Amino acid sequence: MTFENVSDEELIASAGNGDRLAASELISRHADKIIGVCWRMLGERAAAEDVAQEAFLRLWEFAPKWNPDGGARIDTWLYRVAVNRCVDRLRKTKREAPQEAAPEMADDAPSATQVLIGEDRRKSVLAALETLPERQRLAVVLCHYQELSNIEAADVMKISVDALESLLARGRRALKTALAPMRQELMEGLAG
Incomplete structure (x- = not known):
């Protein structure tokens, strides 16, 4: 069927x-x-x-x-x-x-540089996400990773759209600050 x-x-x-x-x-x-x-x-x-x-x-x-x-x-x-x-x-x-x-186990398998950079970026973003307050993290995850609309995400969180947008703005600012060192490293790595 x-x-x-x-x-x-x-x-x-x-x-x-x-x-x-x-x-x-x-x-x-x-x-x-x-x-x-x-x-x-x-x-x-x-x-x-x-x-x-x-x-x-x-x-x-x-x-x-x-x-x-x-x-x-x-x-x-x-x-x-x-x-x-x-x-x-x-x-x-x-x-x-x-x-x-908990420390993560290192993966000794050889891989391409881009894969390593991508994995490092993913881990850095996840680590930065984990530092956000619970409600900011949820707002960012629902809107940017799950691709829900602001209305849908606000409904899931049981808050107003304005409150969601405020959480998103604060979460984005915090992520930008937390990820700034990684961005600089990545730019230097690509230039070198």
Whole structure:
């Protein structure tokens, strides 16, 4: 069975009636985005996958009661559940562990210079993202990595669009400041 022309609302109704193929299609449609937002919030792929799985489990539990006229879209609802779970994990981690980052294992495999620069850039950006306050980080992740509109991101965060734009502006400024040394290094590396 193909689900190309089937809406998320129709899929959730079918999943609520026990249709496993419909449930699988919903996962296929939304898993990458949900895992992506969780990964950028938590900084760990395994934790992101766990949280995404929890969000989808909540959706299946809620599926029989889903009200398509309730105003929430399925993707927005999933983002909200996933973000809430990420925030819970981050708060729990802050209470349980000291704020030291675990050292990463070096990858000894040879690779091209551009790949190394790209990986260094990715790690630097993720590290800078992790230094942002929780709400600024979420705003940046939703708008710049998940490519949600300001209206959609504000809806996920349950704030006004003006408040979201303020968080984005402060987050961008903080990232620009945090990444300035890396930018200078990169420019020097390209010139040399």
